[in-house]
Amino acid sequence: MSKIIFRQLFDAESSTYTYLLGSNKEAILIDPVFEQADRDLKLVNELGLQLKYAINTHCHADHVTSTGLIKSRLPHVKSMIAKVSGAKADIHLLEGDKIHVGDLEFKCIATPGHTNGCMCFYLEKEGVLFTGDAILIRGCGRTDFQQGDSGRLYDGVWQKIFTLPEETIIYPAHDYKGNTSSTVGEEKKLNPRFTKSKQEFIDFMKNLGLAYPKKIDVSLPANLECGIDYKPQ
Ligand SMILES: N[C@@H](CCC(=O)N[C@@H](CSS)C(=O)NCC(=O)O)C(=O)O
Numbered sequence: 494m495s496k497i498i499f500r501q502l503f504d505a506e507s508s509t510y511t512y513l514l515g516s517n518k519e520a521i522l523i524d525p526v527f528e529q530a531d532r533d534l535k536l537v538n539e540l541g542l543q544l545k546y547a548i549n550t551h552c553h554a555d556h557v558t559s560t561g562l563i564k565s566r567l568p569h570v571k572s573m574i575a576k577v578s579g580a581k582a583d584i585h586l587l588e589g590d591k592i593h594v595g596d597l598e599f600k601c602i603a604t605p606g607h608t609n610g611c612m613c614f615y616l617e618k619e620g621v622l623f624t625g626d627a628i629l630i631r632g633c634g635r636t637d638f639q640q641g642d643s644g645r646l647y648d649g650v651w652q653k654i655f656t657l658p659e660e661t662i663i664y665p666a667h668d669y670k671g672n673t674s675s676t677v678g679e680e681k682k683l684n685p686r687f688t689k690s691k692q693e694f695i696d697f698m699k700n701l702g703l704a705y706p707k708k709i710d711v712s713l714p715a716n717l718e719c720g721i722d723y724k725p726q
Pocket residue numbers: 507553554555626632633634635636667669703704705706707708
């Protein structure tokens with residue numbers, strides 16, 4: 494088993510976490526942000542890794558993915574996203590698919606609700622889960638656009654995430670308060686949204702009252718094209 498490389502990288506403008514994982518010289522970027530492509534590719538290079546995949550947990554509404562830009566620079570890199578997201582990608586993922594990067598094996602777990610195409614990526618052996626916006630630390634992704642559905646989110650989290658070992662480390666796609674990670678056990682006990690009953694959760698999400706993301710009109714169409722040919726204004 495080769496050494497695992499792991500980096501949690503932050504985009505301050507969108508409060509997005511991008512994750513770089515490497516094993517046996519191969520690497521994957523999870524949820525890379527357009528404006529951070531230079532930073533991410535420089536790091537991949539510095540660490541002597543060959544980027545194999547650029548993957549998105551869902552079609553983001555608040556920032557443009559850098560997968561298209563990365564592919565224009567490194568044409569061998571394959572982009573991936575859940576098939577049901579409707580977004581373009583080289584590889585469309587389904588529930589239960591496995592992604593191999595060096596010695597790492599990610600299992601795809603569909604968790605629709607924030608969007609219809611949300612997927613978590615689970616490193617079972619290492620006990621690590623990349624949750625996208627399905628679970629945020631002490632929170633969760635909003636459900637008021639992109640076929641959002643609070644009931645589906647609640648059921649998916651309880652049935653597919655909260656049934657994983659309690660010590661599983663959770664890495665979300667965003668944090669707005671400076672948190673970096675959590676665990677399944679911690680969120681099951683302390684997440685103020687998912688500790689509600691399903692009906693209370695649905696009512697709470699209906700009244701969240703968040704303004705639409707500032708970049709939604711640019712991000713959604715660009716991300717449906719996997720960020721390919723996206724030119725910032
Ligand atoms: N202010 C930000 C958008 C903040 C936001 O809506 N975040 C989303 C995830 S990105 S679509 C969310 O689900 N938040 C849940 C929450 O409870 O905060 C912007 O303008 O980009």
